[in-house]
Amino acid sequence: MVLAAEQPDIVARVTLSALFAGFLKAALCGFGGALLPWARRVIVEERRWMSEAEFADTLSLCQFLPGVNFANLAVCVGSKFRGPLGAVAAFLGLTLTPLTIAVVIGAGYLQVAHFAVVQRVLGGISGAAAGLVIAAAFRMLTSQYRHPVALLFAALAFSGIVLTHLPLTLVVAGLAPLSIGASWLRWRAR
Amino acid sequence: MVKVAGAVSDVSGSSLTFSAHLAGLSVISFGGIPVILPELHQLIVVTHGWVSDAEFSDFFALSQIVPGPNFVFMLSLIGWKVGGAFGAIGAALGVTGPPCALTFFGFRLWHRFMTRRGG
Numbered sequence: 210m211v212l213a214a215e216q217p218d219i220v221a222r223v224t225l226s227a228l229f230a231g232f233l234k235a236a237l238c239g240f241g242g243a244l245l246p247w248a249r250r251v252i253v254e255e256r257r258w259m260s261e262a263e264f265a266d267t268l269s270l271c272q273f274l275p276g277v278n279f280a281n282l283a284v285c286v287g288s289k290f291r292g293p294l295g296a297v298a299a300f301l302g303l304t305l306t307p308l309t310i311a312v313v314i315g316a317g318y319l320q321v322a323h324f325a326v327v328q329r330v331l332g333g334i335s336g337a338a339a340g341l342v343i344a345a346a347f348r349m350l351t352s353q354y355r356h357p358v359a360l361l362f363a364a365l366a367f368s369g370i371v372l373t374h375l376p377l378t379l380v381v382a383g384l385a386p387l388s389i390g391a392s393w394l395r396w397r398a399r
Numbered sequence: 400m401v402k403v404a405g406a407v408s409d410v411s412g413s414s415l416t417f418s419a420h421l422a423g424l425s426v427i428s429f430g431g432i433p434v435i436l437p438e439l440h441q442l443i444v445v446t447h448g449w450v451s452d453a454e455f456s457d458f459f460a461l462s463q464i465v466p467g468p469n470f471v472f473m474l475s476l477i478g479w480k481v482g483g484a485f486g487a488i489g490a491a492l493g494v495t496g497p498p499c500a501l502t503f504f505g506f507r508l509w510h511r512f513m514t515r516r517g518g
Contacts, residue, residue, distance in 0.1 A: 236467035244468065270509055275428040276498020279468045284499045285506045296503055304491060307467030308475055312487060315476045318461055328453075335460035342433045349430075370437065377438045381427045 223258060223290040225298040231256055232283050232302030244279050252286060259286070279303060358395065362388040414482030417449065418493030421474060425494045426501075432470035432494070439474075449481045471495060 231251050239247040245268075252258045259267065271281035280300060287299030321327050353359040362384055369380040420442055424435045443449050450458065455477075462473035471491050478490025 238466065240464075240466045266513075267506070270506065271502060272430075274498060274502050274505055275430075276425050276432075276502070277468050277471055277495055278431055280471065280495045280499055281502040284502045288503055288506060289510070293503070296499070300495070300499065303468060304471060304495075307465055308472060308487075308491060311462065311465045311467075311472035311475060312479060314461055314465060315458075315479060318457065322454075322457065328457075331457045331460040333460075334463055335456045338459060338463045342436075345433070377435060378424075378427055381429070 219258070220290055223256075223295075225291055225294060227256070228287050228291065228295055228299040229302035231258070232286075232299045233306055236279075236303045236307045248279060248282060258290070358391050359388075362391070410482040411485060413447075413449070414478065414486035414489045416447075417443075417478060417481050417486065418489035421490055421493035422497050426497050428498070432474075443477055450477055454480070 232248075235244065235248045235251045239245075249264060253261055253264050267285050268278075268282060271278045271285060274281055280303060283299035283303045284296040287295035287297070289295070291298065318327070350360075350363060353363070366380055366384055369375045369384070370377060424438055424442075428435045440455060444452055444455050458473050458476045461476060462469040465472050471494060474490040474494050475487040478486035478488070480486070482489070
């Protein structure tokens with residue numbers, strides 16, 4: 210790809226195992242929502258695989274696309290240096306070891322799930338995590354407060370799902386083209 | 400499809416159903432997996448009864464204390480309950496596969512566009 214011509218020294222350095230190891234490190238260090246700062250630290254600061262601006266651009270592409278943002282990020286960084294195999298190596302680095310840990314913890318959970326104390330601890334954690342999801346949604350909503358059209362579509366989506374219990378697929382399929390059309394019209398009118 | 404007799408076909412059939420549903424929902428998860436969480440609850444707990452209500456929130460909590468991309472793990476844990484290791488891997492691939500494929504091709508297009516513009 211393009212970068213190969215620009216910086217051959219970096220490309221030679223970023224082997225499949227380096228991609229695997231880099232994303233493994235980010236995954237293992239990134240506890241509880243700290244994945245983003247660790248991914249940035251590994252990719253931008255430690256290994257210098259991307260510049261600050263390039264990382265920010267790539268991340269916003271990954272956040273814009275559906276799915277697990279960090280899996281998408283692993284695919285971008287991996288494929289940038291080593292094509293499809295690089296994408297697979299980075300993806301496996303991100304998921305394989307933590308997934309093994311998750312399965313071990315999950316097996317342990319099945320042994321102790323009936324203890325009241327375990328139930329309380331897990332109840333506390335899921336309450337806190339649900340709170341974080343709500344806080345993130347609220348932050349996204351308040352960042353749009355200058356855009357009444359965006360707020361209107363947020364309200365429509367919310368009432369479609371919560372009040373009328375329509376399937377999410379239907380709500381997205383119905384509202385996404387309309388909201389894209391609305392912002393296109395606004396852009397044209399400018 | 401070839402029909403295999405016995406309990407094994409039930410379990411692997413459920414695993415396939417689960418990861419096919421995940422693959423479908425993953426494509427509309429703009430903003431991340433929390434967006435499709437209510438839909439997942441409906442699918443997993445209400446429609447299919449693969450795990451109980453309490454287990455669903457326990458798996459949510461458990462995945463939060465594991466390092467790495469949490470929601471992949473939450474769905475893998477549920478996949479494990481649905482169909483063992485096959486179910487867990489199927490869930491992880493189902494929920495990440497389609498968006499990662501989109502990203503792979505999207506990133507190439509985007510990269511080409513950016514370099515052509517000279518930026």
